[in-house]
Amino acid sequence: MTAYLQGKNIVVTGAGNGIGRAIALGCAAAGANVVVADYGVSLAGSDPSSEVADAVVAEIEAAGGTALALASDISTMEGGSAAVQAAVDTWGSIDGAVCVAGILRERMIFNMTEEEFDDVIRVHLKGHFTVYKHASAIMRKQETGGSLVGITSGAFTGSTSQCNYSAAKGGIISLTKSAALALKRYGINANCIAPSAKTRMSENVPFEIEAGEPEDVAPLAVYLLSDQARDITAQVYTVVGPRISVWAQFGEVRSMFAPGSSWTPEGIEEALPRTVGTEEHPTMAMLAAQAAQRQAAQGS
Numbered sequence: 340m341t342a343y344l345q346g347k348n349i350v351v352t353g354a355g356n357g358i359g360r361a362i363a364l365g366c367a368a369a370g371a372n373v374v375v376a377d378y379g380v381s382l383a384g385s386d387p388s389s390e391v392a393d394a395v396v397a398e399i400e401a402a403g404g405t406a407l408a409l410a411s412d413i414s415t416m417e418g419g420s421a422a423v424q425a426a427v428d429t430w431g432s433i434d435g436a437v438c439v440a441g442i443l444r445e446r447m448i449f450n451m452t453e454e455e456f457d458d459v460i461r462v463h464l465k466g467h468f469t470v471y472k473h474a475s476a477i478m479r480k481q482e483t484g485g486s487l488v489g490i491t492s493g494a495f496t497g498s499t500s501q502c503n504y505s506a507a508k509g510g511i512i513s514l515t516k517s518a519a520l521a522l523k524r525y526g527i528n529a530n531c532i533a534p535s536a537k538t539r540m541s542e543n544v545p546f547e548i549e550a551g552e553p554e555d556v557a558p559l560a561v562y563l564l565s566d567q568a569r570d571i572t573a574q575v576y577t578v579v580g581p582r583i584s585v586w587a588q589f590g591e592v593r594s595m596f597a598p599g600s601s602w603t604p605e606g607i608e609e610a611l612p613r614t615v616g617t618e619e620h621p622t623m624a625m626l627a628a629q630a631a632q633r634q635a636a637q638g639s
């Protein structure tokens with residue numbers, strides 16, 4: 340990765356642990372000056388500390404790179420602005436941002452509190468907006484292009500006990516695609532990565548998942564931040580271990596038209612199952628298999 344981002348100034352949020360740390364180290368190894376923005380909180384978002392950001396900066400400096408630590412809460416407008424401004428104040432410009440900060444509050448939807456819902460949306464989804472907004476405002480004026488990278492998850496398609504997280508991750512894709520459309524004319528690209536890696540966040544997943552290492556995610560982030568990828572925008576890439584996959588763009592697959600000027604419920608009941616039909620949700624089959632297993636276990 341040597342010199343891939345030489346001279347670029349990059350903000351990485353959530354850079355104190357796991358995937359963010361690996362991306363920050365990867366960006367620095369590729370020649371970037373890196374703002375290591377991390378509030379140093381627990382998995383649930385409590386007990387902030389500046390220690391993790393400081394530790395990653397020390398690691399980068401020990402390897403000969405350049406970085407600065409910022410223990411700001413990027414879910415606030417001030418925190419997002421401070422992370423971007425730190426790059427501008429210290430190194431003169433901002434060239435890219437990767438939004439990795441995240442927390443978890445898992446609970447079934449009928450038990451989830453308003454606070455659990457709001458906190459997860461705030462850190463993940465708003466935590467992207469606060470950085471994207473401030474970074475794009477400055478990049479637009481700089482007239483040298485730039486790059487935004489969001490971190491989503493395959494859980495955006497729906498997650499049984501994480502409706503807050505799933506909704507935030509879906510929102511991050513919509514936010515990032517909106518940024519891609521709005522910023523194309525300024526030479527700024529915006530893409531999402533959906534990683535799967537062994538970190539404190541993934542260690543308690545109650546079922547078997549395909550997971551690589553945090554370090555597997557860094558090369559894709561570095562590539563998307565680089566000038567070489569500037570024409571790639573509005574994309575979502577999975578990265579897990581050695582596999583990188585691109586997600587389809589969302590779109591309608593089949594239509595039906597009312598025989599008259601509009602539909603009636605009866606007309607829809609008659610036509611829908613045999614025409615536009617439904618699209619199978621990939622997780623439903625797994626849930627059905629689990630339910631069958633539970634039933635069989637109760638019966639035996």
Ligand SMILES: NC(=O)c1ccc[n+]([C@@H]2O[C@H](COP(=O)([O-])OP(=O)(O)OC[C@H]3O[C@@H](n4cnc5c(N)ncnc54)[C@H](O)[C@@H]3O)[C@@H](O)[C@H]2O)c1
Binds near residue numbers: 353411439440490492
């Ligand atoms: N680990 C996986 O397999 C996996 C899968 C899909 C998506 N992701 C996403 O990747 C990202 C990183 O996950 P991870 O597994 O490395 O988690 P992690 O818990 O190891 O790291 C998250 C970091 O975010 C920081 N953070 C939390 N709230 C913050 C805030 N308000 N301001 C600034 N920093 C804050 C934490 O201090 C922590 O250092 C998350 O967005 C997560 O949803 C991870």
